[in-house]
Every structure is written in structure tokens, then in C-alpha cells.
Amino acid sequence: MKKYILFSVLSLFWAVTNAQIDRTTPPKKGPAPEINLKEPMRFELHNGLKVMVVENHKLPRVNMYLTIDNPPILQGDKAGVSDLTSGMLGKGSTSIPKDDFYEEVDFLGASINIGSQSASANCLSKYFPRILELMADAALNPHFTQEEFEKEKEQLLAGLKNEEKDVSAIATRVQLALAYGKNHPYGEITSEETVNKVSLADVEQFYRNYFVPANAYLVIIGDVDFENTKELVTTNFTPWSKAVPPSFSYSKPTDVQYTQINFVDAPNAVQSEVAVENITELKMKDDDYLHALLANRILGGGSQGRLYLNLREGKGYTYGAFSAIRDNKYSPIRFDAEAQVRNVVTDSAVVEILKEIDKIISEPVTEEELSNVKAEYAGNFVMALENPTTIAAYALNIETEDLPSDFYKTYLERLEAVSIADVQKAAQKHLTTSNARVVVVGKGSDVLKNLEKVTFKGKEVPVFYFDKYANKTEKPKYNAAIPEGMSANAVLEKYIEAIGGKAKLEAVESYAMVAEAEVQGTTLELELKKTSQDQFMQDIKVQGNSMQKQVLDGDTGYMVVQGQRKDLSPEEIAKIKEESAAFPELNYLTAGEVSLEGIEPVGDKKAYKLKITDKKTAFYDTESGLKVQEVSVEEIQGQQMQNIVGFDDYQEVSGIKFPFKLTQSMGPQNFEFTVMELKVNEGVSASDFD
Known part of the structure; x- marks a missing residue:
């Protein structure tokens, strides 16, 4: 009887529950939760610096952010002065040499960064007074020297040079310049010409004009005491001279009249x-x-x-x-x-x-x-x-x-x-x-x-x-007329002669190369060895560890990817044999299958386009005869992808010219290898192909 009563009660409970809750209908949303944000405590210095402090004692750390909220700054014909100013700030002060400054900040386990319109720092709370002092000193008393200026200028120019062939960098520059106009702060272009107009005096003047407290805000958050922080900030930032940045006008960006x-x-x-x-x-x-x-x-x-x-x-x-x-x-x-x-x-x-x-x-x-x-x-x-x-x-x-x-x-x-x-x-x-x-x-x-x-x-x-600097230009012309009498073999022969001549190339029995590329701060090493006996070894290493290795020894070969070995298929062996030739152009001459397709621009050069196979094309400079690019089509995960290798910076080794700069691009990936070592008829042994 008790068991029956229990089941009856449970059945009744289940019926009532289901009657009250319809689980097929999502519950109605409740009101948005109330957000309780802790209000920062505020004070302002006489020079105009506004300070906000948020006490948070959960962790013994402090973060500091100095923001100068100036309107956009038009640099004009000296575009780049802002970048140079940023590069020179945060490297010590008039009272602390750069090396001593870096050493102390590192010793305290802190970081300090200063830009042309900002500064930031973070540290353990016990070192907060000293780090705040160092940040203020470096920001308010920068040590601008001609030596540092020249270093920063050289780095900026090198970066601009690297961007010359970077399609993404070109695209960003042109998008901004066309959207805003080159006479607007967001659209002006920093170039080698504008950077070379900047002097150390311009950097000093830019700093004096725009690193001022009129629109400055200092936010400090962390394990601090407000009254103590107020005293420290007042002591360290009161010397910042009161000033207002200069004002100027610039063009207002507008849309085009039609798409x-x-x-x-x-x-x-x-x-x-x-x-x-x-x-x-x-x-x-x-x-x-x-x-x-x-x-x-x-x-x-x-x-x-x-x-x-x-x-x-x-x-x-x-x-x-x-x-x-x-x-x-x-x-x-x-x-x-x-x-x-x-x-x-x-x-x-x-x-x-x-x-x-x-x-x-x-x-x-x-x-x-x-x-x-x-x-x-x-x-x-x-x-x-x-x-x-x-x-x-x-x-x-x-x-x-x-x-x-x-x-x-x-x-x-x-x-x-x-x-x-x-x-x-x-x-x-x-x-x-x-x-x-x-x-x-x-x-x-x-x-x-x-x-x-x-x-x-x-x-x-x-x-x-x-053009790549957003200047209006004429429609580019392609497929220039091929000079009379020029053929695929003539292009190949010109290339062979340009790099050393047929006799020297045929005398090469082997060569070994080591090249390096920087990828997101990591060094990528490429080791390549070839012989005239269908032997090929390519090893790609990251920090000394082999990530991908291919080996061909005649009619056999294998691949190792992250420690996993796989024997090569006959199709893969045939493909690698094509790559194993030290100078494949010697083979192209006798194959009789290469055709001259036309003349196309490759970078800033005009090049003969040779169709090697249905999936491979090579380009040779019309003037120098040197090979500047190879394009091959590969299928990856069902999609056809272009693999493009660029050749540049030819240097002579053992009487033969080799490219010392190799740029490889596939999809969004770009690698620029610089040859560090290249040996002809030495540095290769039979064991390399085991």
C-alpha cells in the first residue's frame, strides 16, 4: 500500500510539474543585469593632466596608461616624423642612459613603453613608485641623440623598402590614401622621400608641439592607495610644462560620386x-x-x-x-x-x-x-x-x-x-x-x-x-610584342649564358645551400643539397629542429614531416626529379616542350614567360636574362593553389651566378629566404641522401 501511495504522489508531482512548465517554449528573457562599475577617483594637475585611479587589491600589480588625446596630426612633406619620435622615446632620459634604463626596468620585472602620443607601464605594486618615476622621466625628459636618430631612420627606411613589394602593405596604403585623401592625417603616405626630409630637429620640435599635457589623461589601476598615488603623480608629472598643441585644418574625406x-x-x-x-x-x-x-x-x-x-x-x-x-x-x-x-x-x-x-x-x-x-x-x-x-x-x-x-x-x-x-x-x-x-x-x-x-x-x-602610391595612372599594358626571332630556346640560352655559360654549368656535380627566413620572430632554416645523379635533399628546420625533410636518391625517396616518415610514390619521385636538377634549364633545352608565351611584368621588370609544363611557368628578365620567378600550380585539399618562387640578388659563386634571395608565396603565406652559405662541388656526400 505504501509503495502504491508513493508512486501516486510521484505521478501527481510529475503531472503538475509538466502542467506548469512547457519545455517546448524557450523561457522568456529576464531583465538585463545591472552593471556595477567602480568609479575611478580623479584629480587634475595645474598643467592640465587629468588623472584617474582605480584601486584593485586582488593582485599585487599596477598598470599605468598615459594617453594624449590630440586631434589627428598631419605630418605633411615630413611624414614619418611621428614614427621616428615614437622610436626614439622610451630609451632612457637625460639623466639615465638607455642601457641603465633597460637594465633597471628588466631587473624589476616591469615594462615601460612610450610612443609619440602615449606611454604605458606595468609592474609589481612594490615597485610602483620607482616605475612611475622612470616612466615619467623617460616621457618628459627624452634624450634625443643624432646616433639614435640615424638608427631609427635606417630601420624605418628598411621597413618601407620591405613594403615595396608587399601586396598587403601596398593595398592598405592605397585604401587609406584614396578613402581619406593624401592631405588628411589618416591618408597621408610615409615614403623614403618624406622620411629623408626629417631631421633630428624636426623630431624634437614634433615632441615639443604634441607631447603636451593639455589633452593628456593618466589612468592608474591596481594595488595602489589613492592618496599615495596622488602624491607620487604630482611629484613626477608637475614638471611637465603646461602647453596646448598647435591646431590646423585638413581636407574632409567624402565618398566618390558613384561606385x-x-x-x-x-x-x-x-x-x-x-x-x-x-x-x-x-x-x-x-x-x-x-x-x-x-x-x-x-x-x-x-x-x-x-x-x-x-x-x-x-x-x-x-x-x-x-x-x-x-x-x-x-x-x-x-x-x-x-x-x-x-x-x-x-x-x-x-x-x-x-x-x-x-x-x-x-x-x-x-x-x-x-x-x-x-x-x-x-x-x-x-x-x-x-x-x-x-x-x-x-x-x-x-x-x-x-x-x-x-x-x-x-x-x-x-x-x-x-x-x-x-x-x-x-x-x-x-x-x-x-x-x-x-x-x-x-x-x-x-x-x-x-x-x-x-x-x-x-x-x-x-x-x-x-599606382602603388595612390596616384592616378594609365591602364597597364600587357602582352608586349615578342621581338622577332626570339624563341623559348633563345630565352633559355640567354639565361644560361647570363649565369655563367653552359660549360661551367655542366661541370657542376653538386651544390649545397643554407638559407634563412624570419617568420613572426622565429628563424626558419632551409638546407638544400643537389647532385647531377638525381640526388636531392631539402630540410626545413625551426630553431634547429627538422620540421619537413625530403630525400631523393635515384629512383627511391622518402619524406619526413614532424617525425613521421613516408616513402615517396612514383608520381612524387618524378616530380622531385624535376626539382633535383642543379640547372633545369639545361634539360629544358633538349626537352623540346617549352614554349614562349609572351612578355609580362614581374615586379618592376618585364619578363619572358615560358610555359614549362601545364602546371609550371618560368619568367626571365628581358634585359638581364636572369630568371626572376617560377609559378607552379598545386592541388591542396581539393583546391588549386599557385606556388610562386621569386629569385633576386644574384651573386657569383665559383664563376656561376646564384640567386641569394628566394621569396616563396602560397596562399596567404609568404617566406623570404636569404642565402647564408652556398658551395659548389663541395659540402655534399653520399650519406646526405640516406
């Missing part, structure tokens, strides 16, 4: 850089600020954005496609949607990006899309609150962006209130496909023919041409 393609020819590009951009005005204090952020997030803010899902997941055009909308209280600002795409789909990618922008303007987003991005923003916001520096950043934004004091306290509430209509209205206000500038940087000989046929919404999209 157009602005094309920059980059003959060495392995893929096209595509950006669709327009100018808008958005400030953090605007009512539609959050609406615009959510619209951009749905369009292209991440791997779930429409651009990514379309161009990568749907079409396979690219590794990623994204968009960004920015805010700026001083100037109209740029919205852009970007992707790096395969040459063959450049025109299609342009159309798809325009379609996605037009769709978010003309059609409401879905409830699911809006709900997902709201959840993402809310999650990121809540997680960021765990970081004490977030509080400091929020406090600084309220001060500098003229935000209401409860801007962040009501953030989640305002986020939740954004409607589908709000998102569409923001997209209509801040994005456009009627006045969009489409900037394409790519290999014109591959992409321009189709790019000139692009239509959108029934209208032809006109193409205008620019």
Missing part, C-alpha cells in the same frame, strides 16, 4: 586584395552607435558573418572575408569590407561583397542573426569586466568621448533594446553600394580582363587605375 573600381597593378601578387569602402560619420556618443556595430558584426564581424560564410564557406574564394566600422570624434571615418582572394575569382568576389552590403541595407536581418550577435557582444562585455584594465578604459572613454556617466552601466540594457529595424536603419545610414569605392590590388595580367566586365545591379562598374 567604381580603383585598380592597382601588383605584378608579383599571388592573390588579389579586395576592399569595398565608404566614408561615414560615427561617434561613440551617437544614438545608433550600438546599432551600427551590430550591423557590421552580422555583415562581416567574424567567422559567422555573412561575408565569411559566403566568400569562404560558400564559394571557396578566400581564407576569410571581414568588415569593419569605426568611430571617430574628430573626423569622418572609413567603413570597409575586405578579402584576399584567388586571382581567377577577383571579379566574382567584388560582386559578392557588393551584394552582401546591399542585402544588409535593403533587407532586414533575421531574428536569429540579431539574437546571436547580441549574445556575443553581451558575453564579451561581461567577460571584459573581469579585467581591471577594462574599468580604466571605460572610464577614459567616458572622459574623452563625451559619454553619459551611465554609458557602460546601461550597456546591456541598450544592447538588448536594439531592434531589427534599428540595425537596418544603421546599415542604410553608414554603408553604401551607390557611392562605394572598390579598391583592388592584384596581378593585372591575370585579373583585369574580367574585372573590367564587372556589373552590379544592371550597371557596369567603371575601372580607374592608380
